[in-house]
Amino acid sequence: MKFSVLIAHYNNAEYFKDLHRSLLSQTWNNWEAVILDDGSHSEEKEAVEKLIAGDERFRFYENDENYGVGITKAKLIELASGQICGFVDPDDAILPTAIEKSVEIFKNDNKTVLTYSRFVTCDENLKPVAPFRAARQVPNHDMLFFNYPIQIAHFVNFRKEVYESTEKMNPELKIAEDQDLYLKMYEKGKVKFINEANYLYRKHEGGISQNDNKKKSYEFWGKVIYDAMKRRNINIINGKKVPEKFTTEEEIFTLLDYQNGIKFRILKKLKSLFQNW
Template sequence: MKTIKVSILIANYNNGEYFADCYNSLINQTYDNWEAIIIDDGSTDDSVEIIKKIISNDARFKLYENQINEGCGATKRKCGEHAVGEIFAYLDPDDALYPEALEKSVHRYNENDAIAATYSKMVECDENLNPQKVFGGTKQIYNTPYFFNCPIKITHFFTFKKEIYLKTQGINPYLRSAVDQDLYLKILEHGNPSFINEVLYYYRLHSKGISQQKSKQYAKESFARVIYDTMIRRNLKSINDERIPFVYKNSEEIYSLLKYQLSFLYRLKIKIKLFLKKVSNR
């Protein structure tokens, strides 16, 4: 296996109490060529002290601090600016990786250098990181300009080539929600992903989660705006014979454009295309 350095990018805000699980999942990886870039986004708890104590003198971990809270998008964007790996991967500080997550992801790049990214399944956990159920939405996708990850099919654990990321506009620093969705869509505009049909990511559900509980509606609105911006960036004029609005008005208008992708016939067509693609690659 070609040795590829992976940069694990961690944006933290008030999640220090959960960081030990994140840390332990990294030091127990079966693949050892990695670094972890951590940026604390002006936490108001004792996150920085906790993280410093946990990472101690381990040179693989590099901790930076925002003097004020800049938001998820700005902080995740900064993480990439400090990273030196060939492959980037975001890991939330309240989540964790399966021991073989990095090894299996790197293996895909070694198998096929043409891919731009990898993604896998994730398991939803309780506040103590006890697995509850595998998220059922994650599926192999057929990448086209009309794929918007709505409904969600690409989830964690998502890794991507740094060289591909640098071809994009980068993470939107003004986003405070739907940051990952925005990233996925930008990466897919420059190459195809490889689906690892295994659970590689522990996703913790708790009241502080940025995309959970009270924030769900805000995340839905943010995702709609991300989809609209993607449509404009891709220079699309219509979706399924419906005209894309010249100006963003509301989330309902955007989601209604994609309702056809929920139909049985559309999903069947995608399955057939994936099957034919698999046969042609044999």
């Protein structure tokens, strides 16, 4: 089973060195790394190309201009030749068994469409700081599951064949494209949590998800959840009507406030523990 590591690159050549090393250390050998550069400076592109030169497992492509993550990540999936795909940001890294742990699940259970694990927050030098403790197994086949609050997070991998049967990634998304992907895959089969930290998430000033885009991220996330409600033909949530048209993210998250309650969280956890795999 071939695994495609999908990398949307934009001016991250220096940090990419750590990701490159982590890929070379993988215990699963049947993998490729597909890199799509989204309008980086010429010296940044040249640095990446020089690093991967001579290794046929790495394939490098370029957008003709800066399109953003929605278009770039959608293109990356199209370029992938593996049965299983997983995104890794160019400034992060994965641990040696990360790919193998995921592939084994897909090999042994053809009903699993997506896997995810824990990630570890790291400093700028990729030194571990703290694990993401909220990650845990989510209940499967729940029409009211919207990954809110977030539990599905890095390292997320999915079956390309199943992805092709969805509406696919929304290329218009500038942020929250990952949440869009997770919810669409969730609707197609089982998701499985790997209770290990397999992903190193680097925090630094230049990180896209760590800067002024946080408010925008919240807005896009609200729209992604609203689109999922419409796909699932959900009209009422917890006694409240789902709006006919999307207006603001606050309106959507207000519908889901009850999912942050202690009682709901306990019931969800119990459902996850005793679900029939």
